[in-house]
Amino acid sequence: MxxxxxxxxxxxSPDEDLKLKNYIFKYGHGCWSSIPINAGLQRNGxxxxxxxINYLRPGLKRGAxxxxxxxxxxxxxxxxxxxxxxxxxxxxxxxxxxxxxxxxSYLKKRVSKLxxxxxxxxxxxxxxxxxTPQDPSFESLExxxxxxxxxxxxxxxxDQQQLPKVLFAxxxxxxQFNGPNQGSSSSTAQHLKYTFDYGSANSEDSSAHAQQLNxxxxxxxxxxKPNFISIDDMLRSPFGFxxxxxxxxxxxxxxxxxxxxxDGLYL
DNA sequence: AATAAGAACAACCGCCGTATG
DNA sequence: CCATACGGCGGTTGTTCTTAT
Numbered sequence: 001m002x003x004x005x006x007x008x009x010x011x012x013s014p015d016e017d018l019k020l021k022n023y024i025f026k027y028g029h030g031c032w033s034s035i036p037i038n039a040g041l042q043r044n045g046x047x048x049x050x051x052x053i054n055y056l057r058p059g060l061k062r063g064a065x066x067x068x069x070x071x072x073x074x075x076x077x078x079x080x081x082x083x084x085x086x087x088x089x090x091x092x093x094x095x096x097x098x099x100x101x102x103x104x105s106y107l108k109k110r111v112s113k114l115x116x117x118x119x120x121x122x123x124x125x126x127x128x129x130x131x132t133p134q135d136p137s138f139e140s141l142e143x144x145x146x147x148x149x150x151x152x153x154x155x156x157x158x159d160q161q162q163l164p165k166v167l168f169a170x171x172x173x174x175x176q177f178n179g180p181n182q183g184s185s186s187s188t189a190q191h192l193k194y195t196f197d198y199g200s201a202n203s204e205d206s207s208a209h210a211q212q213l214n215x216x217x218x219x220x221x222x223x224x225k226p227n228f229i230s231i232d233d234m235l236r237s238p239f240g241f242x243x244x245x246x247x248x249x250x251x252x253x254x255x256x257x258x259x260x261x262x263d264g265l266y267l
Numbered sequence: 268a269a270t271a272a273g274a275a276c277a278a279c280c281g282c283c284g285t286a287t288g
Numbered sequence: 289c290c291a292t293a294c295g296g297c298g299g300t301t302g303t304t305c306t307t308a309t
Contacts, residue, residue, distance in 0.1 A: 011277070011303075033294070049295075050278070085297060097277080100298075105275050 008042040012051055016041055020048055021056050054097045061093030065102055073099060073107060 012020075023039035029052065033045035041048065065073070069091055076087045084096035084103075091099065 009279075031294080045294080046280095046296095047278075053296095054277075082298065096297075101276060104299095 007044045007047070016043070017051070017056060020051060024052060024056075054095045059093055060095065069094070070107060073103065074111065077103065
């Protein structure tokens with residue numbers, strides 16, 4: 001009869017789940033495409049893999065997201081965008097699919113409501129119409145090219161609307177890393193790594209490192225390419241690092257009395 | 268109680284990068 | 289070097305559940 005085996009689609013039955021689970025517990029998953037054949041399932045390998053990863057795999061949390069988890073997702077999403085698998089890496093027991101679903105069904109609305117509220121504040125400031133010097137010229141963005149003096153502001157506006165919030169380490173080449181100021185660059189990178197490694201350090205230590213950096217003829221402004229920081233470090237930061245993600249696409253960091261920008265992230 | 272609308276969840280699809288022959 | 293298979297990822301769709309009317 002039909003020479004091509006039709007793969008079953010749709011929801012998984014408890015029986016199918018049991019077959020898949022038993023097989024993987026016994027033999028491991030190895031090659032996904034061979035699993036349905038060996039386990040006696042009418043599914044394709046991809047479907048088996050997805051079912052295992054998102055539902056059957058041990059260690060999954062399931063159930064409602066906690067407030068802490070939601071906050072973490074929001075913070076990570078601001079940094080990573082829709083990199084669900086990377087976000088999931090920072091939430092043990094949660095799958096990328098689960099996080100993605102929760103984002104689309106709940107968090108996204110929460111964020112856009114917040115943004116609306118914020119933009120409402122910006123567009124309709126309290127009746128006392130005192131124009132702030134920082135007030136960006138939105139009409140000029142819409143209709144005309146920005147004048148050269150407004151370039152920075154305009155770039156920020158464009159970035160805010162269109163560009164990712166952060167430049168990632170993976171986009172940077174080794175060449176850039178060893179760039180023209182090779183010596184100082186790599187030593188700075190080392191210092192930065194040290195400075196940010198406050199998993200075990202307290203903020204005092206951090207500011208001590210900051211002082212150390214400060215003393216390295218770097219002045220009170222450091223902008224060396226590329227600097228790296230891990231996302232977990234960012235989220236752990238006693239300085240509220242996630243609030244320092246700049247609209248220019250770089251990460252600005254202000255621990256104490258010095259500041260620099262960070263161009264890369266450890267993922 | 269019936270049902271329409273919206274929310275939440277599960278799974279599929281297509282694309283891309285990598286490994287292998 | 290090329291073709292193919294596979295795994296992984298993100299977007300999207302389909303299904304089920306819950307709530308409002």
